[in-house]
Amino acid sequence: MATLLRIDSSISGEASFSRRLTAAFAHSWAEAGGEVVTRDLHAEQIPHLPHPGLHFPHREGVPEDSPGRALQDELIEEALAADAFVIGAPLYNYSVPSTLRAWTDYLHVPGRTAGTPASAGPLAGRPVVLLSTRGAAYDQPGQEELLDHAVPALRALLGSALGMDVEAITVDRTLAEVIPALDRERASALFADALDRASARGRELAASLL
Template identity: 35%
Template sequence: MSSLLHIDSSIRTTGSVTRELSSYFATEWRRNHPDGGYTYRDLGAEPIPHITNAVRESLLDPSRDHGLSPEEKALTEAVVAEVREATTVLLGVPMYNYAIPSTIKSWIDLLVSPAHMVAPGADSGLLSGKTVIVATARGGSYAPGTPREGWDHQEPYLRAVLSSIGLADNLKFVHAELTLSAIVPAMAALKPLGEQSLATAHETLKKLAL
């Protein structure tokens, strides 16, 4: 059975572009898959704690007792189970200071383990075969030829780390750029481009949700 894991990470509860985009995709996906499973985790509202040494050591060698607390063990198992059981993973990821929110990094840190790593020379791993949609929002633009080309540490990092654990077989990034043009006077001339980028993101997500 198809199953959607929906992750939000924006610290904004209202006015969040990534929440808007991820909600739109999830609604369309659930409409197109009425019998599919659905799991939601809000990392903005309920952040996953930064990884501890005990958690890290237990991921590297789960056969030994590393002093993991019951709460740490339960959370790690829940996060891993949610990803393993999903056929589609949806990530709403805003750009904060040219990179991803630390909450997404904490979530990823529970997934990167020897059990999930794709071995050198191997075609797949335990998490391979899933569809992964990353809906992002960026205040500016990082396209070729723009003043901040090369400043994007959001997509390149996510593409690399998700690939390392087999989550890049069908990985799609959908960007809404120039979102700050709606509120920053100095960017007012770019507002039409920002609106078009957001509209295009919705159109793309609608197609991906089929």
């Protein structure tokens, strides 16, 4: 049975758009017979990485009793046990929520989770679907490059450093309910389309891995 690791990071609870997308994706996955493991980085927050030595496989200088060691092992083992990932990645202040950023700091260890020039890392080739939600509109040329550092940063880390197979579904204008200029009707059509795409992708990916 293939395992999906579902990661959420939105602070908005049931009103969250990204959580609705990850839920739809995971629902399709489970319906196809896959197992889903959920990590909610907002409900169960992890501390910032406490020591620079945790970025390296030998953990030089990290006290033996540092709680960061056990937490990092737990997060890495959980990731290594997953066949695929779906990550709810809301855009907060031009980047990912700090809770999600903290998770990446524990996960990225060159020579442990990331490969070396000589060999690929253990996560290489694993699929990861980013479900990114943004409050504003990004229709003007150059706007996205200037103002969205969430998906690009995750692509660099998960794709370039860890070698994972990264794809993203992004939906804009989620703040249309509070900012009428964003056009409620258009926003709700965009979100409905993203929900359909997330469900379909969960189903397809599960079918290819189960």
